[in-house]
Amino acid sequence: MWKSITRIVAQGVANSRAGRCEYTRCLMRLYVLALLAVCVHTAVAQDEPTTVVNPVVADSVATMAENVADAAGKHEKKIHFINGAAVGADFVGPVMKVLGSDWLHMEVLARINILDKYFPIAELGIGEAEREGRDIDNHFKVRSPYFRVGADYNFSKKHNGNRLMAGLRYGFAKYTYDFDSPEPLIDPYWKTSEPFQLHDLDGRCHWAEVVFGLETRLWTIVHLGWDIRIKFKVNQKRSPVGEPWYIPGYGKTGGSTCWGGSFKLLFDI
Amino acid sequence: MTFNLLRRESTRHLSLLGKAWVAVLCLLLTSCDNVSCPLNNKVECVYGFYATNQTAEEPFASGKAVSVGDTITITALGPDTILANKLVNQSGVNLPVSFYGDVDVLQFKFTDLNDLSAYDTIWVEKKNQHHWDDPSCAVHVWHTITAVHSTHHLIDSVLIKNREINYDGLENIQIFFRTSSGDDEDDSTAEEL
Numbered sequence: 147m148w149k150s151i152t153r154i155v156a157q158g159v160a161n162s163r164a165g166r167c168e169y170t171r172c173l174m175r176l177y178v179l180a181l182l183a184v185c186v187h188t189a190v191a192q193d194e195p196t197t198v199v200n201p202v203v204a205d206s207v208a209t210m211a212e213n214v215a216d217a218a219g220k221h222e223k224k225i226h227f228i229n230g231a232a233v234g235a236d237f238v239g240p241v242m243k244v245l246g247s248d249w250l251h252m253e254v255l256a257r258i259n260i261l262d263k264y265f266p267i268a269e270l271g272i273g274e275a276e277r278e279g280r281d282i283d284n285h286f287k288v289r290s291p292y293f294r295v296g297a298d299y300n301f302s303k304k305h306n307g308n309r310l311m312a313g314l315r316y317g318f319a320k321y322t323y324d325f326d327s328p329e330p331l332i333d334p335y336w337k338t339s340e341p342f343q344l345h346d347l348d349g350r351c352h353w354a355e356v357v358f359g360l361e362t363r364l365w366t367i368v369h370l371g372w373d374i375r376i377k378f379k380v381n382q383k384r385s386p387v388g389e390p391w392y393i394p395g396y397g398k399t400g401g402s403t404c405w406g407g408s409f410k411l412l413f414d415i
Numbered sequence: 416m417t418f419n420l421l422r423r424e425s426t427r428h429l430s431l432l433g434k435a436w437v438a439v440l441c442l443l444l445t446s447c448d449n450v451s452c453p454l455n456n457k458v459e460c461v462y463g464f465y466a467t468n469q470t471a472e473e474p475f476a477s478g479k480a481v482s483v484g485d486t487i488t489i490t491a492l493g494p495d496t497i498l499a500n501k502l503v504n505q506s507g508v509n510l511p512v513s514f515y516g517d518v519d520v521l522q523f524k525f526t527d528l529n530d531l532s533a534y535d536t537i538w539v540e541k542k543n544q545h546h547w548d549d550p551s552c553a554v555h556v557w558h559t560i561t562a563v564h565s566t567h568h569l570i571d572s573v574l575i576k577n578r579e580i581n582y583d584g585l586e587n588i589q590i591f592f593r594t595s596s597g598d599d600e601d602d603s604t605a606e607e608l
Binding site for chain 1: 451491493494496498511513514515516544545546547548549550551552553554556
């Protein structure tokens with residue numbers, strides 16, 4: 147049986163050398179599906195009996211698969227200086243909001259592909275947050291647009307749409323925020339009170355980001371990617387009455403650094 | 416069968432990548448939600464007591480810290496609230512500040528061992544500003560001292576050391592007491608019992 151499998155795969159390799167190959171596209175799709183399914187697979191696999199694959203046969207199949215990928219590489223299209231552009235959107239914000247987060251951001255991006263190595267990128271989004279105190283009914287609110295510009299570098303040698311990326315961003319947001327306390331603040335000694343309601347407090351923030359991410363081609367013009375990014379506050383102007391709990395585009399405050407990430411769908415144009 | 420094997424192999428090769436992806440996803444989904452309210456959140460004006468040693472040659476020389484042996488009782492005039500009662504051997508005192516008043520008027524009553532009392536009054540002019548740290552933390556009012564002055568029975572002079580009254584606990588106002596007898600000012604409120 148293993149010989150017949152090997153023969154079938156080898157035939158696939160031969161076909162791929164002749165032109166476009168079903169196995170190549172299949173492998174790419176499996177790559178993406180495995181990436182998405184492995185989350186569930188990894189969790190479930192601990193309870194499932196392990197299927198043992200003959201290592202010799204597995205290695206031979208793996209070698210064949212690599213050959214298929216190599217064959218696909220030989221048929222990559224020619225790389226131009228301006229190799230295209232893409233637009234896309236990030237889904238982390240809406241997903242986190244659905245999962246119960248206090249903040250939401252919606253972001254679109256556009257980028258240019260230079261030599262399939264350099265990707266100047268612009269990201270534009272709107273971020274908002276509403277936060278209630280845990281034991282106190284204080285209420286914080288912010289909603290504002292933000293933008294980032296920067297570039298990614300593709301470390302992958304192959305030009306098949308699968309990319310290992312690292313990059314830098316400069317981010318900026320100018321925002322106004324509100325802070326309300328439902329009860330007036332009572333002076334216990336002088337017996338006076340005033341409402342604690344502060345609206346339209348001005349703030350702005352400049353920050354830098356270091357980005358690491360992966361990206362794969364789903365179909366002809368469709369890419370799926372994710373990244374993690376660490377953000378460094380460069381400069382911040384805030385109202386003296388208090389720091390905003392959340393800065394649109396940057397994230398939750400509380401220190402000079404912040405972690406974030408994105409899960410994005412891109413379309414080549 | 417072939418596709419199953421390919422899928423299995425793809426999954427095997429991607430297992431490391433997949434685990435990294437799961438780790439990142441978990442990191443994003445389970446990000447910490449900690450609240451960092453300051454432990455020391457008392458907003459008080461810190462007064463320090465000093466003995467003046469200014470001379471004709473050095474009229475603005477600073478004094479050294481002293482411990483006042485008399486009993487001190489401090490009252491906020493207006494609400495007539497006692498802020499500090501019968502302090503003894505103190506070298507300073509922390510007093511609350513009105514949240515919304517422009518001027519706090521504080522009466523210092525000094526009583527010695529012979530039960531003789533003297534009074535001085537200090538006016539602290541200030542600006543008030545709301546402050547918060549986190550929606551889950553209590554809100555406060557911070558202050559900025561703009562001016563301070565006093566009567567001069569036992570108090571020689573008062574100086575602003577730090578204008579900002581907040582959580583940091585730094586000394587805000589220095590009170591210099593007379594160390595030798597001299598002519599009292601006309602606005603005397605001294606009282607002998």
